[in-house]
Amino acid sequence: MITLKKVALSIGIAVVFAFFVFSFVDLFLTSPEHRDFCDKSEFIDRPVKLPTANCSHDFPEVDGCYSDEGTVRYEYDAQGCPVSASCDYCSRDYSDAREKFNVKRFYISAPFGVAALLVGLFLPLTIEAIASGLILGGIAVIAVGTAMAFGDLSKVIRFLVLSVELFLLILVGYLKCKDSATCKKKKK
DSSP: EEEEEHHHHHHHHHHHHHHHHHHHHHHOOOOOOGGGTSSSGGGGGOOOOOOOOOOOOOOOOOHHHHHHHHHHEEEETTTSSSSEEEEHHHHHHHHHHHHHHHHHHHHHHHHHHHHHHHHHSOOOOGHHHHHHHHHHHHHHHHHHOOOOHGGGGGGGHHHHHHHHHHHHHHHHHHHHSSOOOTTSOHHH
């Protein structure tokens, strides 16, 4: 019989398990920080001096900078005219590091989610609340890990990951309901 206590226990186990897994993964992986890639002083707002002269500038490197996902940084003279331009790649480099971190985090956390699904699947029905919590926690870990890394995975890897995840969920549902009286139709 499903009671509020069992449901609460299952949800509690699921939530704490997900936090536990991601905390464990973070013990071994260092999340990239924006400040490690970009000098904060570059982003401090400064008053813009409007040009007092007719400025002519030609900076061909600007087009290449934008196409390489960089940010153009200008130096200005006393009249407010740009005199030089440089390309800053710190945001691009940070974004690349963040993508790699998310993919690594997924590859490390996903096996924990799968293991929780399998353990929850094979626990006896006498401890159904714990089994359900582990299954739900495994699903949460897999879902959150997938969501964090989804845009950073290639199309083929995304398809394969989702195929495996869907297969696992259907398998768990089938095996869990196969022997359970609550999943079978009652005969008249």
